[in-house]
Amino acid sequence: MAITINQIAEICGVSRGTVDRALHNKGNVRPAVAEQIKKVAAEYGYTPNRAGMALSRAAHPIRLGIVLHSVQNAFVQALLEVCRREAQQLSVFSTDVIFRLSRSLDPVEQVRMVDDLVENHKIDGLAIMPLNNYLVENRLNDLAEKRKLPIITFNTDLPDSRRLCYVGQDSAAAGRTAAALMRLATGGRGLVSPIVGPSENHSAYTNRLRGFQTELCSQPSDIQYLVTRVANDDDDECTYHATLQLLRTHPDIAGIYAITSGYEGACRALIETGLAGKVHLILHDEIPSNLQYVRDGVIDFVLGQDAEVQGTLPMQLLSDLIHMHRSPEKELYHTDIRILFRYNIDNLL
Amino acid sequence: MAITINQIAEICGVSRGTVDRALHNKGNVRPAVAEQIKKVAAEYGYTPNRAGMALSRAAHPIRLGIVLHSVQNAFVQALLEVCRREAQQLSVFSTDVIFRLSRSLDPVEQVRMVDDLVENHKIDGLAIMPLNNYLVENRLNDLAEKRKLPIITFNTDLPDSRRLCYVGQDSAAAGRTAAALMRLATGGRGLVSPIVGPSENHSAYTNRLRGFQTELCSQPSDIQYLVTRVANDDDDECTYHATLQLLRTHPDIAGIYAITSGYEGACRALIETGLAGKVHLILHDEIPSNLQYVRDGVIDFVLGQDAEVQGTLPMQLLSDLIHMHRSPEKELYHTDIRILFRYNIDNLL
DNA sequence: TTGAAAGCGATACCAC
């Protein structure tokens, strides 16, 4: 076992209280004594016992806010699940977590949620999946500056805001990865089409498209490129019809890249037209339905992102910051870009 | 905050001690009272506070043993690193971890290490990366049966032994994954050669080869198959020479599958012969040198395994079992088979 | 500026 605050107190011939004040720079310790205490602590490699801290804090809980949008999306639901589990874990550390969820992509609603958490629930930290909109950005900047509220973005970033850090995928890199896999799957020939929605306020989606596009065009090849637009983000039905239409007008198409996990309709369209397995298909997110389509030979590749890390790290970082005054070490915590295909999906935990 | 043992005691009009005995079935509680206590606990969704448990156990520490071989291998070193970090974490739960490391693949030495941990250090649980040898297997079976020692295998399994469970990759599936990627990279044409050592006592390696072989032969294709044997496992120099030899005799070779991360010599051979990027190359393990070869265009794909889970889960499972009498839920905890190539390696945590 | 003491939740042990 590591050295304890009691042992340090004994070594230095002072009381526990004094050691605590010295190590936390709370003042009311004679400088010379504080000096010696810190020296001894460093010498013996003192690290506070987390169980002890947790227990003693039970009387003074802190509150964290979590804001998510697009909760109808299957991946976001998985992410929410992980967040809930982590919230449970954190309750040991006297950290209460308050969730605010929306289906829409309405920035006004998101700002209202944030305000509610800050004004009515007095949160000490915020983890948010932000919409890419100036209303949201301005509000977050305000809170960070004027209220000194620590804010962490996750899943989707708002890079120019005053958030502490971002936990999530590098969306542009994910798009480039999709392009490289598409090249492999098609042998670098034929017509390839990404299916995208308006992606308004949703920077993850626009970044994926940009990355895909950039990478495909970066090397000379026999690939033609055509963007298929659908009316809504994460809309299964739209995607179904758009894909049917695409397959009708371009029956010789080589590959489709459905840019969100809400675009499962593309799978149905391929199956119904008998083109499943012939047209190469790449989708995002490790959700059960996608994996089943992979097993059935409809989807070539699924690009997964690490829901585990995205759902736990933001809260842990906030908790560490507030409880132990330890700031995040990096600005960007980029999570895995997982490549899943039929050979490596049935061996997971 | 969740309900505590104190509150249950108050509700039931008994003392904390009684509640504790009732919930842990320690006897010495009147059946009717025990019944009521359990009912109340269930009703209020009681879960023991981990911080409290950890703290109260400080006086009664437990000991875990960890046995690793092939520690000169870069991946095993990364794994060891993770284990050390987890051991640090567990010290909060009064769990001391004792490591025994070997470079060799000698089963006699491994058995000796296990014996030392059991006899001289009185370990309460064992996590081992076992050699595939009857001496090891018999010894583990003995300890499991006669001494009731909980044993978990990790990284490499010993499926017929009496271990509680296994945490690690499905090696055969990893081999199949390598074969599928090789098919993609080569376009399904040409000569493909896995490079393997004797793999004596090392079932992960033999299973990878078996999976690779099975998958390549499972579909009709224009791929020819030739196994290249080297004298030692994880030997860079051997591999270098064997690869040079292979490239000389088969200058038109399409792909090489180096079955362990110790076979970096294959990369050097390809670079020196000017064949890097022309002959497709797949290696195992997410180690820095491999990733650099990917960036340099020498390696097409790296198959990674999850060192994080492999290094933490076995100890957590043992700790949970010994402290809380909670047995592992599964027999096989298969970790990720990660596919890494130049597009998704520079965006990691 | 400092020390002493209470309390967080769970466990172990000793009286009764």
Place this chain on the structure above:
DNA sequence: GTGGTATCGCTTTCAA
């Protein structure tokens, strides 16, 4: 069979 009490490491409060 049961209740009381000490203990783990840390924080906080109050008194000196």
